[in-house]
Amino acid sequence: MPLTKKNNRCLLLIGAVLLILSISIGVLCHFLLNVWIKTDYFPKRMVNHDFVLNYFNETDPMKISWFHGANSPVQLKIALTNDRFMMLEADVILRNETATPVMAHPPAATDSELTLEEWLDKVLTVSKKGIKLDFKTMEAVGPSLKLLQIKEQLGKIHRPIWLHADIAVGPGSSNTRPIEAKKFFNLINKIYPNVTVSVGWTTNCCSQPFSMKMMEEMWSLIEGLKQPVSISARLSLLKSSWKNFKWIANKSPNISITIWNPFGLTDWENNVMPHDLLYVRNNMRPVLFYDLPDPQFSNFQKFGITAGSPLNFFDLHNRDGLLISWYHAANDKTAMNEAIQSNVMMLEADVILRGQDTPQQTNEPVMAHPPLTDSDNTLKNWLTQVTKTHKGIKLDFKSNQSVMPSMKIIKTMNVQQPIWLNADILRGPNTPDGRFPIDAGYFLQVITDHYPLATLSIGWTTGWTNTPTDTGYDSAMIDEMLVLCANLTLPVTFPIRAVAVKRSWNNLQKLLDASDAYTLTIWTGKTDNLNIDDMIFVRKKKQYTERIFYDLPTRYIKQLL
Numbered sequence: 001m002p003l004t005k006k007n008n009r010c011l012l013l014i015g016a017v018l019l020i021l022s023i024s025i026g027v028l029c030h031f032l033l034n035v036w037i038k039t040d041y042f043p044k045r046m047v048n049h050d051f052v053l054n055y056f057n058e059t060d061p062m063k064i065s066w067f068h069g070a071n072s073p074v075q076l077k078i079a080l081t082n083d084r085f086m087m088l089e090a091d092v093i094l095r096n097e098t099a100t101p102v103m104a105h106p107p108a109a110t111d112s113e114l115t116l117e118e119w120l121d122k123v124l125t126v127s128k129k130g131i132k133l134d135f136k137t138m139e140a141v142g143p144s145l146k147l148l149q150i151k152e153q154l155g156k157i158h159r160p161i162w163l164h165a166d167i168a169v170g171p172g173s174s175n176t177r178p179i180e181a182k183k184f185f186n187l188i189n190k191i192y193p194n195v196t197v198s199v200g201w202t203t204n205c206c207s208q209p210f211s212m213k214m215m216e217e218m219w220s221l222i223e224g225l226k227q228p229v230s231i232s233a234r235l236s237l238l239k240s241s242w243k244n245f246k247w248i249a250n251k252s253p254n255i256s257i258t259i260w261n262p263f264g265l266t267d268w269e270n271n272v273m274p275h276d277l278l279y280v281r282n283n284m285r286p287v288l289f290y291d292l293p294d295p296q297f298s299n300f301q302k303f304g305i306t307a308g309s310p311l312n313f314f315d316l317h318n319r320d321g322l323l324i325s326w327y328h329a330a331n332d333k334t335a336m337n338e339a340i341q342s343n344v345m346m347l348e349a350d351v352i353l354r355g356q357d358t359p360q361q362t363n364e365p366v367m368a369h370p371p372l373t374d375s376d377n378t379l380k381n382w383l384t385q386v387t388k389t390h391k392g393i394k395l396d397f398k399s400n401q402s403v404m405p406s407m408k409i410i411k412t413m414n415v416q417q418p419i420w421l422n423a424d425i426l427r428g429p430n431t432p433d434g435r436f437p438i439d440a441g442y443f444l445q446v447i448t449d450h451y452p453l454a455t456l457s458i459g460w461t462t463g464w465t466n467t468p469t470d471t472g473y474d475s476a477m478i479d480e481m482l483v484l485c486a487n488l489t490l491p492v493t494f495p496i497r498a499v500a501v502k503r504s505w506n507n508l509q510k511l512l513d514a515s516d517a518y519t520l521t522i523w524t525g526k527t528d529n530l531n532i533d534d535m536i537f538v539r540k541k542k543q544y545t546e547r548i549f550y551d552l553p554t555r556y557i558k559q560l561l
Helices: 002-040 050-055 073-081 116-126 138-153 181-191 212-222 235-249 274-282 296-306 333-341 379-386 403-411 440-450 475-485 502-514 532-539 542-547 554-560
Strands: 066-068 087-094 101-103 130-135 161-169 196-202 229-234 255-260 287-291 346-353 365-367 392-397 419-427 455-461 492-497 518-523 548-551
Touching: 066 073, 066 287, 073 087, 073 116, 087 116, 087 138, 101 116, 101 138, 116 130, 116 138, 130 138, 138 161, 138 181, 161 181, 161 212, 161 229, 181 196, 196 212, 212 229, 212 235, 229 235, 235 255, 235 274, 274 296, 333 346, 333 379, 346 379, 365 379, 365 403, 379 392, 379 403, 392 403, 403 440, 419 440, 419 475, 419 492, 440 455, 455 475, 475 502, 492 502, 502 518, 502 532, 518 542, 532 554, 542 548, 548 554
Parallel strands: 066 087, 087 130, 130 161, 161 196, 196 229, 229 255, 255 287, 346 392, 392 419, 419 455, 455 492, 492 518, 518 548
Antiparallel strands: 087 101, 346 365
16 A cells, blocks of 8 residues: 555656656747747848848849839739849738738729738749838738748748838828838837838928938937848939938948839839939948839949949948059050959050051051050950959040040940040140140040940049149149039049149049049059158048049058058
């Protein structure tokens, strides 16, 4: 009998221990599952915007193509079957008097043939495309996030997820009610936090820009978020509001900007031109995404490279013009090959006609700097070789006659890098007698008509004797150049002789302050006695760091780094 009681006590003890262990294991598994879902599955999403770029194996957000408004079965099929589209944007509301999220954009549509669950199943099953869901009502957010959570737990997501809502009142939309930011963010953090949070304003086109007050309000709403945040900017209002957008984007490295065009428009709203968008891109410090329709956007992707800033092309996160390296006078085949094999970024070369200004002159552009009149290298061969590389191009035209034949050749080339077209088009300081500039009107017109895809590099003829008689760029020279540039739409860089920079600085600053689309490129002559202190003086002008390039010998660059 005592043995039986002892056995019973042992069995009870063992049972109690097993019960405690099973409860503990259950609690632990539940905890670990939640930790895994919330923190480990997509760790990079919570850090910065590199997750999107890395997912698509790109370094430039301009290479990410979007499909806007993939709400109907027809639109979704187009988006899924076209490999060009990488991110799919669609709108979410609740079906009338139900808790079912469906894909529709009010007021044009208040119901849809596709539920969000059906939409997700199609996208997740047949594609690897990223997802952006634009919530049009607060009521649709919770049920939608729970669907995403379920898909995540089943291991079906494996891609970038963006969640968007208009959380503030923007230009022209005082009667439109935004989604309440605090509720939106709380639901995301509670149910499905590992996302990019996309926010914007209710807007109408196109009478007024985004004000600084709007930016300050937006920052007060988003500054506590831990996720990457992308702020939506309406394309038609972007350029006029750009300084304010730069302010908010620079508040945190976690912020990007997504440029968008209204749903259903195939043309860019309000006749926005590619050069308006390039103005923004070339002045960008934040990350820019482009949710914009073709065919204009496809064309802009090329324009944004060929006329784009080298700082973007070479992916320099530290946006400093000094970091762009140069090979000067890569003219003959030996110099060209040396430059191609080097680690420099930009190749500068000179263009004349074969036999320039001699009885043997032909119509064939070749690579040489006067007083040379010929070369073993033609422009066609030079471009054929250089366009195979990841190096930028600067062509310096030394005669009026060489410009048109060269444009005809450039048009036939597959240029996929920055290309600068340079000429001295005005008479500048200390120009020797007998030296004349390229005809300004002719040069600008030929490029505008035949290759409007480049950066214009336009400057002055100059001379330098290293004596007290040398002068700098005076205000009349600057004013004359600004008049010529007043109606240009292409980006412009002004080549400036280094020895004249410091003494001319007040006048040169007028160029930079005239437009954010203007930059300076500082160069030096072989016999110029350049004082490095003059360049240090320029480097101290921190507000222009990303807008001044230095085509100088390595011995000077090393002292400035």
